[in-house]
Structures are given as structure tokens and as C-alpha cells.
Amino acid sequence: MTTQYDADIIIVGSGIIGSNIAHSLATKGKSVIMLEAGEWVPRWKILENFRSSPRKENYNDPYPDHPWAMTSFDPNYIDSKVYDGFRYMPYTLKLVGGTTWHWAAATWRFIPNDMRLKTVYGQGNDWPLNYEDLEPYYYDGEYRLGVAGSDTDDQSGQGGKAWPPRAKPYPVPPEAETYYFKRLKTRIGAEGYHFVHEPNARTNRPWDGRPACSGNNNCQPICPIGAMYSGIFHAKHAADAGVKIISKATAYKLEKGAGNKIVAVHYKTPDHQDVRLTAKTFIIAANGLETPKLLLMSDVANSSDMVGRNLMDHTGITLRFLSDEPLWPGRGQVQQGGIFNWRDGPHRSEHAAVKHAITNAVPNRIVADMLIKQGVAGTKLDEQIRHMSARWVEISSVFEMLPSPDNRITLSTTNTDALGLPTLKINYQIADYVKKAVNVIRNKDYKDFVRIMNGTLISNTGEFQNRSHIMGTVLMGKDASTSVTNHEGRTWDHENLFLATTGLLPAAGVVNPTLGGLAIGLRMADIIAREV
């Protein structure tokens, strides 16, 4: 007797990783269904929501938030415990295209030492695969996204030769340096701080139907013109290639069958339909929060008890000061690169790696709000808004975290959403490995930056801030007893169940993890295409 399936492969989640895998598999001749909890929303609606909102710095605000598909900011969705005044809160969305609707499109490769942290520095984990295993898939991802990058920078931040190694140049050359970045680089760089251009998917040349960036300075929470890549582009490409995308479909159960294989996924709709779909292979690409949630709800893939644990992020701090010269941030994209001396080196045996990103957002709101609260009004208010906006410098720094089983996502035992599914609880504490690095940055780098620019300090409080780079929650590894998947992203417990999310990353490094997650996903697509 033969079995008929609803599809060769079912993917849960239509974000950047799920949509690119779906597109890759469909173009290899596979039949693919992709489930998405949220809905299709056109860009213009998100843009108008942004323009007519009082919450311009709330990145989830212009996006749908339904009782049956809540964003992470819905007060009814995540119960995150506060430690030392800091509450971990990722910025996740639910709509077709996923949370990269409001990333800033930083597309870094992890360097080889990021993947060998245990071997080289005696900390955390090694990845279960090598840089060379991922290199071709990094390029595949970069080409899909139209990544603009420097072929000469040492991205490890040591001022050396071009690093990490690349087989092919970046698809798009870097955008022009802003005057602001150039001046900071000239003055601060003179004292040995290594400035690195940020590889990014904010294309500056027409690419795959997207226009070149015009400097609308609103990468987050919505690029108004679609120059910045988001998963929606490959969700549409996937649909054009024959992928069936089912929106408003919240997967809630993976059904186990003979031989411990997954035989079906069950989903619920907002109007209370309950649907079962079968496939040969299943890929869960529902981000670093929702992927472990689905596994926990289904009681699958968790023989190691590691599902939902080892939550890592790049929790950060910010320095603000006024330069002694007008630099005019706010012209161009919201960020362009940063200072990378602490990205790699022997210090990682003692404390976290650090990335300093230089913020280039129009600062008028924060400047005006600050002045008005100080009681400034009239002519002086207008003059000071111009004076300070021209000189505003903001350095956003992030820190490498180590995995800890106690930092974890669990299912609520008391609360459910409109579909009757459990909401989430998060426990996340920042360890000394990070706090030691924070002390170094606040007492050395930040003081240097202000001194070199002959600046007026606005704030150097060291207050922790969320960055929403979710990692570790379904970590990959070499040992089935301490990890959830192998190097392919295949769960140890179910040979036809794969996970495709930054939650696989077992060591966090200090760069935005999306391109790394995408490269693992594209490699997974090749592996699955050969099997199915």
C-alpha cells in the first residue's frame, strides 16, 4: 500500500529562513506547504500604521497583533521575569514574511573562531560544523538578499586582512560612507579603534525587483520602499514557484508515528477550524521562541531536555554624547557599521566579545523630548534641536552571551491565547561574562569616544536593553544528550523533523545571527532535497 501525502515537505513559519527554504525546495521540484500563523499585510498599510502612530520607536507597533496571533509585545503573551531591573523581551511578529519586516538587515557571517569558542577560548560551545561547511550557503543567502558589503574589511575587527574568507565577492558593493561615519572613523579610528562596514541587505543598487535605498532613514520598523530585504520577498517568490502558503494557520501539534517519525502537523485557524496535514518531512522555521514552543506543546524532540533552554541574545547598552562638531546623523540608512576591536581575541576567555554599532537614526524626537522635559522652550528650543541633532552621537553596543540551561522559554501553565494554546514564560539572567565586558566598555571605550570627539556626555548608564537576537533555544550539537539537533538541523529524536531558526546557534558571537541561521537553512534545504 502506498501513502499519499499532502506535500513532500511542510514548513512551519514564513519568515526569512522558512521562505527561502521553501523557495529553494520548490525550485528543486518538491511540493511544499508553508504554514503561517499571521496574515498577509501589504507594505503600504504597515507604513501608514507607522506614520499615524504615537509609538515611533516601538518596532512591533505598526504590525498586526491579534488574540490568535500575538506579537511578543502583547501583555497577554509573554511573562518575562525581571532581574536587576531588566526584562528580556524579544521583538517578534506574526505575519507572512516574519520578523525581518523590522530588522535593520545587518547580514554578518560568523567568523571561524565564533564557531570554535570552546576549543579556542574554553567557553560555551563549539558549533557542530565548520566555517567551510557554511561558506557556499552564506553566499547563496547573500545573493538572495542582495547583500552590500566590503571585500577588503577585516570583519574580525583586528585591522588585518579581509576576513572571514570568501569564495566570491559581495553581490553589491558597499553604500557610500555617511559624512557622520567618516568623521567618527577619522578621529576615533586614529587611536586604534577599527571601524568596519556593516554588510547589509539594504541594497544600494536595484536588486531582484527592489529599488536602491534612498536614505528614508526608517529601516526599523518599516522600510517604506522595500529597498531593505525582508522575508516577504521570498515568501512571494516561494508562492510564485508553487509553494502553497496557508496564512492564519497556527501549528500546535506535531504528531508522532511509527519509527518515531513525524507523520502530521495540526493547525488551528482564527475561526476554530482544526486541520491535519501530512508530509514526508517537516521543517519548523518559526523563530527562536515559537519553534521551541511548538516542540514543547507536541512533546517531541526533547529527549535531551534542552528544548527552550540556553536562551542567548546580544543584550546591549548605549552611549550618547554630543560631538564638538556638526556631524549630521540621520542622513542615509539607520546604521552603517561600527567598531569591532573586541569582536575576537584572548579576552573571550575572560569576558564577552563586544560590537559597537554606530546609530545613524534621525535624532530629533529624542533630542526634542529631552529638551522639553528640561523646560526649554521658544527660540532656544528650536535652536537647540538643530544644534544637538547635528552633533548627536549614539553608540549601541552588544555583548556575547554564553549558554545557560536556566535561561529558558517554558509554556505557561495558567494562561492561554484565543486558540486555547499556552502563552510563554521566559527566564533570562545576564551572567558575569557579560557584566565584566560592560565594565570594560563603560570605563574605557565609552570614555575614549567622548574624549576623542571632545564631547559632552548625555548618557553612559550601562542600563541593559533588548536587541532581539534569539539564539540557543533549540541548539545544534555533536551529542544527542546535550543538544536538540545535529549539524544539519535534523532533530536527534525524529529523522524527518528539521528545525530552521537562529535558535539552532549554540554559540552566539556578537553579530546579528540571521544570515547564519539562513545559511544553515539553505544547507538544510540541499540535504532535504536529496532525501525527499
Place this chain on the structure above:
Amino acid sequence: MGNAPDPSYGFTRRVLLRGLATTMTITSFSLVSSPSKGAPAVKSAADAATGSAISEQDFLHLSQLLTRRDSLDSEISNRALSALTATDPTFPAAAETLRRTLHRENLTDVNNLSAFAEHHPELMKTATSIIAAWYLGYSGTPAIESTKDDAHFICYQAALMYQPTIDATVIPTYARGHTNYWATPPATLSTD
């Protein structure tokens, strides 16, 4: 989504007033109440306890004084009053108290506000909330990582905070130049 302007406090009145009150220009600031010309005041439960509520026209004049603008859009003014009231129901009465006190003390130029503030610190919260509404384009305190707060939208492009830099940077989401225009600084750099 919850992001559209709340029709209960903005849209209806705006439509009603569209033919009645267009952009109002006055040449000198007067804070003498003019109830015969003003639209009905925003009513709130707090009025009875704390005194009369400011009229829309008086709020517009008060806003012009506090922002040092000869001309402000009356529709935005009505939206600002509604938003400030939605954030704080005691606002209309507090604004009326502020208006009367400024008039009584003959403060006609907001550049002298700090001297006034020394004698009336209790009125500064109301004064700065009006200035903030016009400059920032919203009332209240927007939540950064939640969907619940007391913030209300007033305007975006017209927010006064963008006027001082409009030749040099963008109002985010709008473009001012071609790709890579940002390689050079604004033409005003030497005098900034």
C-alpha cells in the same frame, strides 16, 4: 491594530469644523477668552471639580504662545487638545488655569517662560505637555516594548521638532535625495 486615530476624539469634530475653522493666523498673541467664536470646550468629569475647561480656540491661542508660532493648524490644534485630554482627563481645566495665569501675568513671549516657571512650578507640567504635543506629535508616554500605554497620536509630518532641521535631515520614511547623497554633509555645515 489599534493605531488609527481614535474616531471618538478626533475625526468627528474635525469634520464638523472643517468649513468653520481653517488655519488660523493671528498677528499678536491674546489669551483673552473668546467664547462666542470658540468651538465647544472639551468636557470632562474633572471640569466641575477643578474649574472650567479650555475652549478649542483658546487652546489654539495658548499653543501659539507656547510654541512661539504665529500660525498653527486649527485641525491639528483640536487633535492635540483631544489627545492631551485622552491622556489626562484633567488637562482641559489645567490648561484653562494656565491660560488665565499667563494672561494675568501678561506673559506674551514664551522666551520668558523660565521666569514664569519660577513663580508657577505647578503649571509647568501642563505647559510642557502642550509644547511636547506640538513638537513630538503625540501626547502621553509611548510604550517601547508593549502595546499598552497612555499615548495618543496627533500628527507626524507637522510635528514641530522637524522644522529646525528640515533642510539637513529627513522626516523618517520620506526621502530627500538620491542613493548615496549622504556621502556629503549639508551645505550649511560651516555655520551649523
